[in-house]
Amino acid sequence: MSGIIGKKVGMTSLFDAEGKNIPCTVIEAGPCVVTHIRTVEKDGYAALQLGYDDAKEKNTSAPLKGHFAKAGVTPKRKLVEFKTFEDEKQLGDIVDVTIFEEGEYVDVVGTSKGKGFQGVMKRHGFGGVGGATHGQHNRLRAPGSLGASSWPSRVFKGMRMAGRTGGERVKVQNLQILKVYAEQNLIVVSGSIPGAKGSYVIVDK
Numbered sequence: 001m002s003g004i005i006g007k008k009v010g011m012t013s014l015f016d017a018e019g020k021n022i023p024c025t026v027i028e029a030g031p032c033v034v035t036h037i038r039t040v041e042k043d044g045y046a047a048l049q050l051g052y053d054d055a056k057e058k059n060t061s062a063p064l065k066g067h068f069a070k071a072g073v074t075p076k077r078k079l080v081e082f083k084t085f086e087d088e089k090q091l092g093d094i095v096d097v098t099i100f101e102e103g104e105y106v107d108v109v110g111t112s113k114g115k116g117f118q119g120v121m122k123r124h125g126f127g128g129v130g131g132a133t134h135g136q137h138n139r140l141r142a143p144g145s146l147g148a149s150s151w152p153s154r155v156f157k158g159m160r161m162a163g164r165t166g167g168e169r170v171k172v173q174n175l176q177i178l179k180v181y182a183e184q185n186l187i188v189v190s191g192s193i194p195g196a197k198g199s200y201v202i203v204d205k
Helices: 062-071 120-124
Strands: 003-015 021-029 032-038 047-054 076-083 105-111 116-118 163-165 169-181 186-190 200-204
Touching: 003 047, 003 076, 003 186, 021 200, 032 062, 032 076, 076 200, 120 163
Parallel strands: none
Antiparallel strands: 003 021, 003 200, 021 186, 032 047, 047 076, 105 169, 105 200, 116 163, 169 186
């Protein structure tokens, strides 16, 4: 499973050969640098750690400074491990968008937009009362009965209620790569991906 770290640039649309307008997302993918190599003998599993987006020395902790110095690379903001990387890599090697080809499918992981504390209609899609009948006054968007009675005299765990919405790790699978722009380190994938513009994403082959 090869992959790369990137940033969400924004959404646009492309026309295919049949003239269909396809919504798509532009991702600035890499270049990433190999900062650590996990081995089965030393770590119990094999993986490749990639670093992305340069960070300032003053904003990097001392342990991380030593970690990056050992790899011979500048400090990075984002570190992600990828298991079973297709190609053999060494410390300091560069991984860029050339690992992708147009037409293949990828999975994209990102952090969804945080929406704060939301009610049940926005958070879970409750329908609401649907009108001001049946004696309703100001309860059109309220959750209604929670279903508990004299037994169990409590609310079951996992009950869909109001609460903080968004800001969660989300994976979107099987997005097709429509375009690869190696010079600009950009890839264009079909559909939408989680997160705000400029947020970090992980693209897995």
